[in-house]
Amino acid sequence: MAAVTETESVDKKIRMMNSSSEEVAVENPPAINHMPEDDSASAAIPAGNSLSDQVMAAAISETGETGEGEKKNLRLMSSDGKEVVVEAAVAMKSQLIRQMIEADCAGESDVINIPNVTAAVLSLIFRYCEKHLGDGDGDKAIANDLKSFDEDFISVDLDTLYDLLMGSNYLDVKGLLDLACQKVADLIKGKSPDEIRRIFNIEKDFSPEEEEEVNKENKWAFE
Amino acid sequence: MKNLIPGLPEEIGMECLIRVPHDTFPLLRQVCRRWKKAVESPLYHLLRRSAASSRRLIIFSQAHPSPSNESSAAAAQKHPCSLPPFRLAALRPTTGEWAHLPPIPGLSRGLPLFSGLASAGTNLILVGGWDPDTWAPSSAVYIFSFLSGSWRRGCPMPGPSRSFFACAAAPDGQVFVAGGHDEEKNALRSAMVYDVGSDDWTVLPEMAAERDECTGLFDVNENLFRVIGGYCTSMQGMFGESAEAFDVGERRWREAENAAVEDGECARTCAAGGDGRIYMYGRGRRSVVVKEGEGWREVAGVPENVRMASQMVACDRGLMIVVGSGSAGGSQAAYLLEMKQGEAAAWQRVEMPREYSGYVQSGCCIEI
Numbered sequence: 001m002a003a004v005t006e007t008e009s010v011d012k013k014i015r016m017m018n019s020s021s022e023e024v025a026v027e028n029p030p031a032i033n034h035m036p037e038d039d040s041a042s043a044a045i046p047a048g049n050s051l052s053d054q055v056m057a058a059a060i061s062e063t064g065e066t067g068e069g070e071k072k073n074l075r076l077m078s079s080d081g082k083e084v085v086v087e088a089a090v091a092m093k094s095q096l097i098r099q100m101i102e103a104d105c106a107g108e109s110d111v112i113n114i115p116n117v118t119a120a121v122l123s124l125i126f127r128y129c130e131k132h133l134g135d136g137d138g139d140k141a142i143a144n145d146l147k148s149f150d151e152d153f154i155s156v157d158l159d160t161l162y163d164l165l166m167g168s169n170y171l172d173v174k175g176l177l178d179l180a181c182q183k184v185a186d187l188i189k190g191k192s193p194d195e196i197r198r199i200f201n202i203e204k205d206f207s208p209e210e211e212e213e214v215n216k217e218n219k220w221a222f223e
Numbered sequence: 224m225k226n227l228i229p230g231l232p233e234e235i236g237m238e239c240l241i242r243v244p245h246d247t248f249p250l251l252r253q254v255c256r257r258w259k260k261a262v263e264s265p266l267y268h269l270l271r272r273s274a275a276s277s278r279r280l281i282i283f284s285q286a287h288p289s290p291s292n293e294s295s296a297a298a299a300q301k302h303p304c305s306l307p308p309f310r311l312a313a314l315r316p317t318t319g320e321w322a323h324l325p326p327i328p329g330l331s332r333g334l335p336l337f338s339g340l341a342s343a344g345t346n347l348i349l350v351g352g353w354d355p356d357t358w359a360p361s362s363a364v365y366i367f368s369f370l371s372g373s374w375r376r377g378c379p380m381p382g383p384s385r386s387f388f389a390c391a392a393a394p395d396g397q398v399f400v401a402g403g404h405d406e407e408k409n410a411l412r413s414a415m416v417y418d419v420g421s422d423d424w425t426v427l428p429e430m431a432a433e434r435d436e437c438t439g440l441f442d443v444n445e446n447l448f449r450v451i452g453g454y455c456t457s458m459q460g461m462f463g464e465s466a467e468a469f470d471v472g473e474r475r476w477r478e479a480e481n482a483a484v485e486d487g488e489c490a491r492t493c494a495a496g497g498d499g500r501i502y503m504y505g506r507g508r509r510s511v512v513v514k515e516g517e518g519w520r521e522v523a524g525v526p527e528n529v530r531m532a533s534q535m536v537a538c539d540r541g542l543m544i545v546v547g548s549g550s551a552g553g554s555q556a557a558y559l560l561e562m563k564q565g566e567a568a569a570w571q572r573v574e575m576p577r578e579y580s581g582y583v584q585s586g587c588c589i590e591i
Contacts (some may be wrong), residue, residue, distance in 0.1 A: 046485045165235050178274075181235065184228070185242035193253040201229045205256050214259065217371045 082119035093129035095172035286581035341588035360384035378533025389439025402434035410435035437588025444499030451488030497539035
């Protein structure tokens with residue numbers, strides 16, 4: 001498990017990265033906010049009343065039956081001590097959170113601890129999750145729209161990209177991890193070895209002979 | 224401790240590196256020792272396949288297309304005995320994209336003609352063939368490594384020169400050669416194997432029968448080098464229907480089996496499907512057939528314009544490609560056939576852009 005390095009300016013970076021120039025602080029995707037919210041009582045809560053049961057009930061129950069979405073929210077405590085509230089269906093795109101819910105690990109206060117990811121990065125990750133809620137629907141138009149979203153979403157500075165890699169790895173959000181890894185691969189291709197070392201802070205540890213050998217192999221000329 | 228990508232856990236670093244396109248392998252090798260070691264490791268390529276980042280390529284030995292303003296008669300007048308130069312082309316079957324591989328340095332007239340072509344791991348191996356100018360048989364071995372993006376020479380084939388032999392490679396880098404004919408046109412029964420890793424040849428026991436112009440396949444399921452068809456010295460050009468198989472584990476040839484080729488067909492189009500079964504043209508070249516028990520079952524009809532002078536290359540996961548023409552000397556066409564659970568889906572025409580429209584001599588599949 002990796003430690004996520006926290007930087008003071010993550011918030012600022014996310015604001016800068018957001019290409020539609022909406023401030024993250026202001027932008028409030030419907031599923032995410034930073035204020036605690038009462039668990040709304042639903043008309044048909046099953047007998048068990050634990051967080052797990054409530055979430056499962058919300059997941060199973062049909063939205064639109066009564067004209068209201070019965071959306072269950074989850075409360076998460078980030079590594080930097082902030083509470084993040086997120087719609088359960090969105091959060092459960094994280095296999096880690098899903099397993100915690102299913103194993104009823106929420107604890108008495110119904111707040112889930114995420115000691116490895118900051119609030120800002122959590123918000124980002126959940127923004128991806130919400131967009132990908134309908135994954136697997138197979139609709140081509142939606143797939144194209146998602147592709148476009150993904151391209152924009154992952155066009156971030158390297159620090160944020162690393163945060164997303166670590167965060168999606170820890171939370172186990174496979175689609176996002178794949179997207180982020182592919183982005184790193186895309187950054188590598190087409191560059192010179194020097195540029196790559198510079199970007200990724202890699203020490204050149206070839207001896208002059210080794211370097212010459214590799215270059216020679218890459219350009220074999222007989223005689 | 225230095226990680227592959229500083230600041231990221233090793234597994235994540237690896238997940239990033241395995242997603243580069245294959246033509247970036249040479250670049251990875253130049254960054255640092257850890258990256259070089261990583262891209263050369265078997266684990267790298269295993270992970271790459273699991274992540275569906277690897278790509279299948281069909282490699283063809285293909286003639287330069289003739290200049291469009293020259294009729295073939297005029298071309299023949301100019302060079303009565305010479306063929307256009309051959310080079311390696313790579314087709315990505317899922318996207319229809321074509322590319323050329325770098326030429327072999329020093330061979331200004333292109334690849335040797337009728338050489339054995341096989342793939343093993345991240346390497347392509349070219350064995351023997353005829354000098355394009357003199358038609359003299361060559362014993363040279365050339366290896367193209369996708370890791371370095373370049374060619375190197377391998378240890379030449381020992382013994383008397385050999386033409387029109389069977390050649391097939393096992394995934395671990397053993398390249399098998401058997402049969403063919405020597406300088407006096409005697410059909411051969413001798414066999415040998417080249418090891419890409421140790422760059423050396425080992426002579427194998429002889430086959431039961433002389434086999435000139437036989438076809439070689441590697442059966443990964445049974446670990447057998449199959450040699451199919453061919454003819455003995457006294458039966459010039461009359462292709463036999465038997466086959467024999469070299470058991471790699473036991474280091475001996477199994478008994479020849481008859482009816483290894485569909486009635487009267489030439490074994491040239493035989494291909495080993497990823498499912499371990501043998502496919503070839505049958506029914507008078509009108510169908511693709513698969514070997515089932517003693518007989519052959521029809522799988523799909525062959526489009527008319529690929530029935531002559533054809534090559535069939537079979538890949539993993541039920542993919543097959545055929546290249547050929549509709550008439551002698553006619554233009555080349557190519558089709559893709561996808562098999563699902565032993566049943567054929569439809570043929571899909573593969574466009575051959577002008578630069579990649581020349582005659583195809585041989586082909587193999589590689590996944591990198």
